Amino acid sequence: MMNFAVAIFCMKISLKSLKKKMPQEEKLYDLAELFKVFGDTTRVKIISALFEAELCVCDIAVLLGMSQSAISHQLRVLRQARLVKHRKEGKVVFYSLDDEHIKTIFNQGLEHILEPRGFEHAVF
Amino acid sequence: MMNFAVAIFCMKISLKSLKKKMPQEEKLYDLAELFKVFGDTTRVKIISALFEAELCVCDIAVLLGMSQSAISHQLRVLRQARLVKHRKEGKVVFYSLDDEHIKTIFNQGLEHILEPRGFEHAVF
DNA sequence: CTAACATGTGAATAATTGTTCATATGTACA
DNA sequence: TGTACATATGAACAATTATTCACATGTTAG
Numbered sequence: 565m566m567n568f569a570v571a572i573f574c575m576k577i578s579l580k581s582l583k584k585k586m587p588q589e590e591k592l593y594d595l596a597e598l599f600k601v602f603g604d605t606t607r608v609k610i611i612s613a614l615f616e617a618e619l620c621v622c623d624i625a626v627l628l629g630m631s632q633s634a635i636s637h638q639l640r641v642l643r644q645a646r647l648v649k650h651r652k653e654g655k656v657v658f659y660s661l662d663d664e665h666i667k668t669i670f671n672q673g674l675e676h677i678l679e680p681r682g683f684e685h686a687v688f
Numbered sequence: 689m690m691n692f693a694v695a696i697f698c699m700k701i702s703l704k705s706l707k708k709k710m711p712q713e714e715k716l717y718d719l720a721e722l723f724k725v726f727g728d729t730t731r732v733k734i735i736s737a738l739f740e741a742e743l744c745v746c747d748i749a750v751l752l753g754m755s756q757s758a759i760s761h762q763l764r765v766l767r768q769a770r771l772v773k774h775r776k777e778g779k780v781v782f783y784s785l786d787d788e789h790i791k792t793i794f795n796q797g798l799e800h801i802l803e804p805r806g807f808e809h810a811v812f
Numbered sequence: 813c814t815a816a817c818a819t820g821t822g823a824a825t826a827a828t829t830g831t832t833c834a835t836a837t838g839t840a841c842a
Numbered sequence: 843t844g845t846a847c848a849t850a851t852g853a854a855c856a857a858t859t860a861t862t863c864a865c866a867t868g869t870t871a872g
Contacts, residue, residue, distance in 0.1 A: 579751050586736045587798065593729050594801045595794070600727035604860075608720040612710045621819060627703050634861055636820055646800075655818045655869045665800040669793050670719070674711065676770070676789040677718045728830075745849060758831055760850055779839045779848045 601645040602669065606630065606638050611661065611670060614648060618660040725769040726793065730754065731762050735785065735794060738772060742784040 586592070601607060609628050613619060621639065625632045639659060642648040647666050651658045661667065710716070725731060733752050737743060743751070749759045763783060766772040771790050775782045785791065 579747060582737065582740050583751060585740050586733075591798070591801065592732045592736055595797050596727055596729040596732040598797050598801055599723050599732070600859090603720055603724035603727040605717050605720040606860080608716045608723070609710075612716055613706065616706050616709050622817095623703060627707060631862075632819070633821085633863080636818095637861075640820075646803075652869095657819065663800070663803070665796045665803070668796045669800075672789045672792045672796070673719050673722050674715065676787070676793070677715065677722055679770075679787070679789070724829090730830080746847095755832075756849070757833080757851085760848095761831075764850075776839095776849095781849065 598645055601641055601647060602673070604638070606634065607642060610635070610638060610642065610659075611647065611666065614659060614661045615667070615670070618651075618658045620656045620658050622656075624659070722769055725765055725771060726797070728762070730758065731766060734759070734762060734766065734783075735771065735790065738783060738785045739791070739794070742775075742782045744780045744782050746780075748783070 587595075602611075606628065610624055613624060613627055619627070621632060621635055624639075625635045628635065639648065639650075642659075643650065646662050648659045649662045651660070711719075726735070730752065734748055737748060737751055745756060745759055745763065748763075749756045752759065763772065763774075766783075767774065770786050772783045773786045775784070
């Protein structure tokens with residue numbers, strides 16, 4: 565009975581210290597917000613296209629076979645998350661990737677999905 | 689007039705070759721699905737906790753102050769995306785991170801949000 | 813100035829996603 | 843075998859998010 569109580573006590577302590585080690589709540593929230601931006605097929609396609617070249621809105625729209633409006637809305641999301649930067653040339657706005665983290669995140673993600681599955685994940 | 693037509697012709701060609709360079713549509717879809725999994729505060733918190741230690745469902749629930757059911761649902765999502773693996777010990781199920789990509793993705797994401805903002809992003 | 817074009821954006825709708833509640837499954841132990 | 847506990851899951855509801863449509867803004871060329 566005493567051991568049980570002690571165990572509970574210790575668990576509480578260790579969960580508390582674990583919580584301290586974790587990044588602040590706010591940072592984790594921002595991190596989720598960042599990944600949410602990566603978590604949409606249209607935006608992933610845009611990012612993937614910008615890996616290869618700087619592109620204007622209308623080219624991206626043609627490339628993905630989507631409306632200019634839809635692309636523009638998504639580019640705003642990407643801009644706000646600082647995943648892309650833009651450069652205006654006359655009436656045309658060119659977009660490109662903002663920094664190296666994006667490439668790393670994207671490539672690590674690709675590696676993860678291309679990784680062969682272990683037995684514990686097999687469906688049979 | 690001719691130059692214009694040639695320019696259009698070239699643009700079509702280059703967009704076409706750009707499309708060829710991009711990963712297959714299906715891979716980009718899977719990639720977005722993967723990032724979607726990272727794109728939720730609860731799941732990010734779970735991942736962050738598992739960075740530090742292997743944990744059982746009830747510990748995670750206590751740690752995050754959420755219901756066992758909510759955590760279990762989210763762990764299933766993480767399992768299906770192969771972000772976590774699990775190990776059963778009696779009636780307790782312990783979860784831990786599955787591979788290194790996850791740590792890299794998580795850390796690159798953190799670096800991105802902690803990065804100081806350039807002028808072009810200033811609000812002013 | 814006006815017409816034509818590229819892009820941005822608010823509002824509405826459609827689609828997706830997270831949490832809760834109730835309950836099921838499976839294990840341990842008396 | 844029955845009770846207690848840990849975890850999983852289906853269905854419903856609530857919340858969030860993407861796309862479309864209509865229109866606004868801003869730029870270039872005539």
